[in-house]
Amino acid sequence: MESVNIKELNDRIQKESAFVDIITMEMNKVIVGQKHLIEDLMIGLLADGHLLLEGMPGLAKTLAISTLADIIDAKFNRIQFTPDLLPADIVGTMIYSQKSEQFQVKQGPVFANFLLADEINRSPAKVQSALLEAMQEREVTIGDHTYKLPDPFLVMATQNPIEQEGTYPLPEAQMDRFMLKVIVNYPKKDEEKMIIRMHNAQQFPKASTVLKPEDIIRARSVVKDVYMDEKIEKYIVDIVYATRTPQEYGLGKLKNLIQYGASPRASISLAKAAKAYAFIKRRGYVIPEDVRAVCYEVMRHRIGLTYEAEAENVTPENIITDVVNVVEVP
Amino acid sequence: MIRFKNIFLITGCVVALAACGRANKSEKKEMKNPTLSRDSILVGDQVVMSANFSVPDNIPIQVIPYAQILASKSAGAQGEEEMSQDSASGMQKANLQQVAGSVQPVQTPQSTGLPDSTSAAMVAMPGPSQVVQPAQAGTVEVVHDFVVDTLSFKDGVRKLRAKAIITSFDSGYYKLPAPVILIANKRGGADTIKFEDRFLTVNAMQVDTSSFKPYQLGVKDSQMKYPISFSDFIPWILLLLLLGAIAYCITRYFKLKAQNKDFFGRSKIKVPDHVVALKKLEKLRDEKLWQSGKEKQYFTGITDTLREYIQKRYKFGAMEKTSSEIMESLKDKQIEEKTYANLEDMFKVADFVKFAKYSPLPDENENAIPAAVNFVNFAYMQELKEQEERAAAAAKKQADKTAKTAAGQAAQNADNKKNTQKTEETVGNKKEEEK
Numbered sequence: 001m002e003s004v005n006i007k008e009l010n011d012r013i014q015k016e017s018a019f020v021d022i023i024t025m026e027m028n029k030v031i032v033g034q035k036h037l038i039e040d041l042m043i044g045l046l047a048d049g050h051l052l053l054e055g056m057p058g059l060a061k062t063l064a065i066s067t068l069a070d071i072i073d074a075k076f077n078r079i080q081f082t083p084d085l086l087p088a089d090i091v092g093t094m095i096y097s098q099k100s101e102q103f104q105v106k107q108g109p110v111f112a113n114f115l116l117a118d119e120i121n122r123s124p125a126k127v128q129s130a131l132l133e134a135m136q137e138r139e140v141t142i143g144d145h146t147y148k149l150p151d152p153f154l155v156m157a158t159q160n161p162i163e164q165e166g167t168y169p170l171p172e173a174q175m176d177r178f179m180l181k182v183i184v185n186y187p188k189k190d191e192e193k194m195i196i197r198m199h200n201a202q203q204f205p206k207a208s209t210v211l212k213p214e215d216i217i218r219a220r221s222v223v224k225d226v227y228m229d230e231k232i233e234k235y236i237v238d239i240v241y242a243t244r245t246p247q248e249y250g251l252g253k254l255k256n257l258i259q260y261g262a263s264p265r266a267s268i269s270l271a272k273a274a275k276a277y278a279f280i281k282r283r284g285y286v287i288p289e290d291v292r293a294v295c296y297e298v299m300r301h302r303i304g305l306t307y308e309a310e311a312e313n314v315t316p317e318n319i320i321t322d323v324v325n326v327v328e329v330p
Numbered sequence: 331m332i333r334f335k336n337i338f339l340i341t342g343c344v345v346a347l348a349a350c351g352r353a354n355k356s357e358k359k360e361m362k363n364p365t366l367s368r369d370s371i372l373v374g375d376q377v378v379m380s381a382n383f384s385v386p387d388n389i390p391i392q393v394i395p396y397a398q399i400l401a402s403k404s405a406g407a408q409g410e411e412e413m414s415q416d417s418a419s420g421m422q423k424a425n426l427q428q429v430a431g432s433v434q435p436v437q438t439p440q441s442t443g444l445p446d447s448t449s450a451a452m453v454a455m456p457g458p459s460q461v462v463q464p465a466q467a468g469t470v471e472v473v474h475d476f477v478v479d480t481l482s483f484k485d486g487v488r489k490l491r492a493k494a495i496i497t498s499f500d501s502g503y504y505k506l507p508a509p510v511i512l513i514a515n516k517r518g519g520a521d522t523i524k525f526e527d528r529f530l531t532v533n534a535m536q537v538d539t540s541s542f543k544p545y546q547l548g549v550k551d552s553q554m555k556y557p558i559s560f561s562d563f564i565p566w567i568l569l570l571l572l573l574g575a576i577a578y579c580i581t582r583y584f585k586l587k588a589q590n591k592d593f594f595g596r597s598k599i600k601v602p603d604h605v606v607a608l609k610k611l612e613k614l615r616d617e618k619l620w621q622s623g624k625e626k627q628y629f630t631g632i633t634d635t636l637r638e639y640i641q642k643r644y645k646f647g648a649m650e651k652t653s654s655e656i657m658e659s660l661k662d663k664q665i666e667e668k669t670y671a672n673l674e675d676m677f678k679v680a681d682f683v684k685f686a687k688y689s690p691l692p693d694e695n696e697n698a699i700p701a702a703v704n705f706v707n708f709a710y711m712q713e714l715k716e717q718e719e720r721a722a723a724a725a726k727k728q729a730d731k732t733a734k735t736a737a738g739q740a741a742q743n744a745d746n747k748k749n750t751q752k753t754e755e756t757v758g759n760k761k762e763e764e765k
Contacts, residue, residue: 292652
């Protein structure tokens, strides 16, 4: 059996994950509370997964993402999704230049390291789907040419709950491309008091740029080295499978509530996110706690509910709780 | 020698013939015509036709089905006489010959004294106004064809009775053809026992128009009620019995389950949880897994055993919890500090081994089982203590209740005594006043 020196692995992780504290510190300068949100942003950053933030307006979703972009010295673009937005407004288009008498490519805002797709569900599906290729393949096709996107490339989208007026639900294919869906909740009383004080101050705090894209790329390679045992892989597969065939796990009552279970992308994302979480916790290996810590964010937007579930006010979170409570921990 | 043999045979035959003769003589007296249970019936009623006859033992007989006799009548090819000795079909005779074999000694009807058509007693004849109709298939129907019963067996002669049930749905006066019974004879053929024909009057249902009341809708008890027979109740009785059996099985199951017995009343032997856990841990130690480099298997076995035990002992889903969640859940279980710390360390090392390819030190391997055993022992002792405390609390509660009842009773007695004294005093005062 190949032996892993825990001390050595942990030392390496300690060294490489030093920037986690820096990011947290800088984020805390601007964002009050929302520790869970900051942690999830870092998981997405380290696991190379796109993020979807959902919450009521005014919960610092956009501020959190723009602050993260400020901390890292990388190209940051923001697209405000509106009902009249067109796909070309995102990916770019061919423009005829009278000077050169040729068509020239005008790259869209998608060509950036960090892309903030603000209120993504305010645009119809055809505009949202313009991001599909960019998110999955990390490239964009304009006319005859395909252009690589810069590395790192991270889409951080915000959306208001779909019950709100004037919103379009994201297509399942696009939802699946987001590694994490983070639900942003209201701040606590003390936190809200702090927010008021910060806004009443002469100058609103600003995060410093302390990291380079290369730091993120290096950290990502370390995250990939985090050891994941076969037992953890089995645990992840069991959790994902339990959303597809709940009756095999003694969850027959969920069968009529789930329209479709989590996709294989969920298994991949769960493994990646668990590794990133272990990295943040300064561990060189994944334990079941890591999987459980990220499974809600990874799976909540990948489980389709039936009308029956909606009628009974069953949420994907309820389904995940039931699944996690039933699947045996290794 | 040969002469002796012949004499013996002849004597035997004479004795046998004499016996048959006696039997036939007696039969001649007892022989009856076919009888009908009723000569006159209503349409659809059933009548039993029976025919008594005697045959020597070991002589095969064949009763011609009555339905066949009626069918032959309806074919019209032959009359009543057709089913006589001469007209009995060759096929029937051949069948009988097969049955009889070649060695059976048989007697003719004449020799046995069985009745023929001429010697049969006279039967009821139709009145002058009645038109006799030949009974045929369709007019007279066989409900149950002839079945032969043995009435007695005496002196080598069987007394038999053939019974059939017939009915008719057409009113009229019918001449019923006689039953036909074939017996094997010694020539290899068959003789017929012949009976007299009988007459049956079938009356139509008499409609009593004088007392007829039309059915009145909405008037209670005006509808005709059919008589209730026992067969109507059979399905309900069966259903009741079935429900009773199910109820009994369910009651028995739960009653015996409460007594920790199986359905058949056998006691279930349940090994205590801590014994199961300790045995598994002992087995893991004996397998010497970590000594052979199987640390992962070793620690997985220990943690699985402990999680199973914790789940049963503390009644929470330890199998679905992570190590830290288990330790968190055990925090409020009043576990001794040292035992808790050892258990936590053991779980941490186990997690390292299971999920981080960690090779534990020999000390860590050796200490894992003792830490687990200590925890199981502690948890068991704690369980015993809890049981004792519960029993003591229950006993105290019971004692308090008893004392309270006794005190109440004493107070009641005292009150009664006081009241009696008061009454006596009042009576005494009254008496004194009267004096």
